[in-house]
Amino acid sequence: MGMPSMSTTHDKRETRSLPKAPTGIQGLDEITLGGFPRGRPTLICGSAGAGKSLLAMEFIVRGATQYNEPGVFMAFEETAEELTQNVRSLGFDLDQLVKEKKVILDFVRIERSEIDETGDYDLEGLFIRLGNAIDTIGARRVALDTIENLFSGLNNEGILRAELRRLFRWLKDKGVSAVITAERGEGALTRHGLEEYVSDCVLLLDHRVVDQVSTRRLRVVKYRGTAHGTNEYPFLIDETGFSVLPVTSLGLQHHVSNERISSGIPRLDAMLGGEGFYRGSTILISGTAGTGKTSISAAFVDAACRRGERSLYFSFEESPPQIVRNMRSIGMNLERWLDKGLLRFHSSRAMLNGLEMHLVTLHKLVEQFRPQVVVLDPVDSLIQAGNQRDAHIMLIRLIDFLKQRGITAFLTNLISGRESAESTDVAISSIVDTWIFMRDIELNAERNRALYVLKSRGTAHSNQLREFLLTEHGIDLLDVYVGPEGVLTGSSRLSQEARETAAALNRQQEAERIERERSRRQEAFEARIAAMRKEFELAETEAETSITEQTQRELALAADRQAMARSRKADSSNGSNISLKRQKAVKGVLTK
Amino acid sequence: MKKTAKPDQPLSLEEIAATRPAPGDVWELRLYTAGQSPRSMAAFANLKKICEEHLQGRYNIEIVDLIQHPQLAAGDQIVAIPTLVRKLPQPLRKIVGDLRDTEKALVGLQLRPAGSQEARN
Numbered sequence: 034m035g036m037p038s039m040s041t042t043h044d045k046r047e048t049r050s051l052p053k054a055p056t057g058i059q060g061l062d063e064i065t066l067g068g069f070p071r072g073r074p075t076l077i078c079g080s081a082g083a084g085k086s087l088l089a090m091e092f093i094v095r096g097a098t099q100y101n102e103p104g105v106f107m108a109f110e111e112t113a114e115e116l117t118q119n120v121r122s123l124g125f126d127l128d129q130l131v132k133e134k135k136v137i138l139d140f141v142r143i144e145r146s147e148i149d150e151t152g153d154y155d156l157e158g159l160f161i162r163l164g165n166a167i168d169t170i171g172a173r174r175v176a177l178d179t180i181e182n183l184f185s186g187l188n189n190e191g192i193l194r195a196e197l198r199r200l201f202r203w204l205k206d207k208g209v210s211a212v213i214t215a216e217r218g219e220g221a222l223t224r225h226g227l228e229e230y231v232s233d234c235v236l237l238l239d240h241r242v243v244d245q246v247s248t249r250r251l252r253v254v255k256y257r258g259t260a261h262g263t264n265e266y267p268f269l270i271d272e273t274g275f276s277v278l279p280v281t282s283l284g285l286q287h288h289v290s291n292e293r294i295s296s297g298i299p300r301l302d303a304m305l306g307g308e309g310f311y312r313g314s315t316i317l318i319s320g321t322a323g324t325g326k327t328s329i330s331a332a333f334v335d336a337a338c339r340r341g342e343r344s345l346y347f348s349f350e351e352s353p354p355q356i357v358r359n360m361r362s363i364g365m366n367l368e369r370w371l372d373k374g375l376l377r378f379h380s381s382r383a384m385l386n387g388l389e390m391h392l393v394t395l396h397k398l399v400e401q402f403r404p405q406v407v408v409l410d411p412v413d414s415l416i417q418a419g420n421q422r423d424a425h426i427m428l429i430r431l432i433d434f435l436k437q438r439g440i441t442a443f444l445t446n447l448i449s450g451r452e453s454a455e456s457t458d459v460a461i462s463s464i465v466d467t468w469i470f471m472r473d474i475e476l477n478a479e480r481n482r483a484l485y486v487l488k489s490r491g492t493a494h495s496n497q498l499r500e501f502l503l504t505e506h507g508i509d510l511l512d513v514y515v516g517p518e519g520v521l522t523g524s525s526r527l528s529q530e531a532r533e534t535a536a537a538l539n540r541q542q543e544a545e546r547i548e549r550e551r552s553r554r555q556e557a558f559e560a561r562i563a564a565m566r567k568e569f570e571l572a573e574t575e576a577e578t579s580i581t582e583q584t585q586r587e588l589a590l591a592a593d594r595q596a597m598a599r600s601r602k603a604d605s606s607n608g609s610n611i612s613l614k615r616q617k618a619v620k621g622v623l624t625k
Numbered sequence: 626m627k628k629t630a631k632p633d634q635p636l637s638l639e640e641i642a643a644t645r646p647a648p649g650d651v652w653e654l655r656l657y658t659a660g661q662s663p664r665s666m667a668a669f670a671n672l673k674k675i676c677e678e679h680l681q682g683r684y685n686i687e688i689v690d691l692i693q694h695p696q697l698a699a700g701d702q703i704v705a706i707p708t709l710v711r712k713l714p715q716p717l718r719k720i721v722g723d724l725r726d727t728e729k730a731l732v733g734l735q736l737r738p739a740g741s742q743e744a745r746n
Contacts (some may be wrong), residue, residue: 142702149733152668157659157706158691158698165695187705187721195686221746 046073051258054102054174054210057095058088059396060277064253064262069234074201074211076290077232078222079238084249084270085214086111087123087178088238092124092212097135103314104174105166107139107334111181116140134560135395137166145184150188167209175204181225201230222254233257239265251277269393276393276429282500286359289313296338298329301469304486304495311491313439314406315432317412319446320471324482325501325508326349326445327473329409331360331367332508333443336368342405345398346378349414353378364507374478390425391415393432394623399440407435411443423555432464443544466490472511481522481588483513500526556589652676652684653713659706661694664723668707671724679736709734 039136061070069092077085086108093104095362109114116138117127130136139162145500167175172217182202183193204211212233218224235255241248250265293308310316320326334344348356356378357367370376390420399407409415415424427518435442444465466489473480482501487492499510501520501595513522521529603613656672669688676684691698691706701710703721711718713735720733724734 139699141704143703143704147717148719149729150721150722151729151733152671152725153664154707154722155664156704156707157662158657158703158708161659161688161691161695161703161706162698165698184706 045524053259054101057399058091058100058275058277060266060268061251061275062226064251064266064277066236066259066261069210069212070210070256070374071210072205073232073233074213075236075583076206076223077216077236077238078215078217078228080240082471083217083238083240084268084275085238086116087120087270088236088275089212089214090116090120090125090180091123093136093174093176094120094130096297097130098415099522103135103137103138103170104135104172105163105170105172105394106178107141107163107175107434108178110139110179112140112142122272123270124272125274130442131500134170137170137172137457139166140164146185148186154189155270156194156200159196160200162607164207167207173209175209176214176425177211178214179216180217181227184225197227198230200350202511227420227561238268245520267388267392271390271393278390278392278396288439294340294441295336296329297334297339298510300499301329301484304499304510305467305489305493305494306494308492309495310441311400312441313436314466314490315436315442315444315467316467316469317351317444318469318471319448319487321448321473324471324473325503326471327356327410328363328503328508329484329501330410330443330445331356331365334376334406334408335360335365335367335370337406337441338367338373338375341375343374343402344370344376344406344408345404346376346408346410348378348380348410349382350411352380354485362505363503364505375406387534388415388424390432392427396434399435399438404440405441406441408443408445410445411447413446413448427465429464438442458514467492476522476527479525480543481526483522486511489617494506650683650714652680652711653687654684654740655687655689655701655710655712657698657701657706657710658690659701659707660690662706663705667725668715668723671727671730672709675727675734675736679731695714711735715739 052071053062053065053069053070055062055068057135077088079085090106093106095101096104106116111119120127127136127138131138141159141162166172183197184190184352187193201211201213213227215223215225215227217237218226220239222228222235232255234253234257236253237252239250241250241254249268249270251268252265253261253263257365266277268275290312292312293310294311294414295302296305298403318326318329330346334346335342346353346356351359353371357371360367367376371378375400380392395407412428415427431440467489469484470481471484471489474483475481482503483498484497484501485496488494498513500513502509502511511526513526515521633691637650645743654670656665658668661671675739676686689697691703697703701708705721707721707723709724709730711720718734720730724730
């Protein structure tokens, strides 16, 4: 028969993918890969005030409200009224849930002073109470908070231990997902060794105060039959209850976008291959104090809002109105984006809370507002809120979280002028995609801002230093003057430029002068030529005149001679021939 | 560490008067059981014996079977079975266990042995 083999394979699969009961608590289900073990007990241990009761209560309330799993909460410490009040401050309306028969609260009080023990007993009363409550509303979840209190109410530890063992087995048989809270013991997880009985899943909550900043942490000590995150995860209790970080088990599998978005500064876009940043990338702006980190962030946000994208601006140093005012002074109107609901600020002093609080707030706001762009200004003040290692881990988680959602992250980082930026920010720089560096250039008794792109993954980017100008019309980037005197900015650049202009003018004037000289010389030359020609012509004329006169004289002479000869009646043959030739030559000159 | 039981507060005169049952005072006792378990049966037998010896004619025993009436467990904050509750006279007392130790049971009920009580009356 094929049936038995089929059922075994089915069983195997069942064990591999252990059924889970989701807690509905942000982050916790990710760490436990789905929640607490379904139909089995989970032990939550921690010292007083660590948040055990709240976690147990949230498991019940969220089970009832989000997963349609009614639950029984059995309190061994607080009264039902106290309990209702405590969780109401966290936004849960227990009364309503009780009325709707989704939750049953049972308060077990054992007044030691009015109880005596004689002889044998068991805890059947508790079983019956619990069983009755479970059956009344068809509960799928049970919380026992803090069942160890039985040990202070009853004497016979032997009986108690045996009965607790029986209770946990009974809960398993009932198929309810149970949460049992227990006080942390010295050198052991729980004071009364409950971890011996509840060993399917054990969570440890911790509340530490380090450097006067309180941090809550959670660790999955044990989770039989399932993979789970083993780190200590910070968690937070605020007005919406429990939140655990990280929200996701982080990986590097996020979707990568090829879309490019503008930085809001055309010249900066040009430096980044002409198109700006990649969407979903992480940009770090490092710079010394007053180099314009906030302004460049605001420009980026402004550009995002112009594109109709939602932007979330976390400011750890300035208040929102202050930023809005300051940006107005450089011609940026952020108020309209606030009014349109495209821009949201969140300002809080970094020192005010622990890192966890900031992180969780951030996660929450990102979940709520769903921005495309997130600015953290400045990110290093978070480091003040925790130690550097914590902050680093937190930043990595945060960046991965934003990356996974395809959100472009814009971080600013204040660096002290003396340190070398590259060495101080190794931690952060390795996880950012684009790193823009802003610095002062101090020269001739003035400071000017300069900007360059230190790295930009996946884009051709300029290696040039640019002068960064904040004008009342906005941000502008200018080429810096690079010459034999080094890099010049500000008024040095201006004066250098003026000097260059003057020099150029000089050169031009010189050229003009030479040109004038040349033409003058040419004119002179031509004038001389004209004069010489005139002279020559004059001489020519004179020469001709004298030749003509000579000829005429000769003609006259010849005529005279002929007349004389005629008068003397001399032989004319020779003499007349010569004189005829002469007459012709003279005539030719004259007719010319 | 386990908390030690709080020492009993000194009783006021009224309280002392109340704890000392006057002749004719009726004791209201309630025994919580879970079905017909041997332990429950033993507890009832032991209780019956104590009452007959020390409170003859001045007691009522009510048996509450939680298996039949589970909703009644919360009222008297019952966790352990069997539990005997002294409703009257005031103040309320609880004795957990099968009452096999009569001395302890008497102390728990704050009931003086019949001999001494009758001597005073």
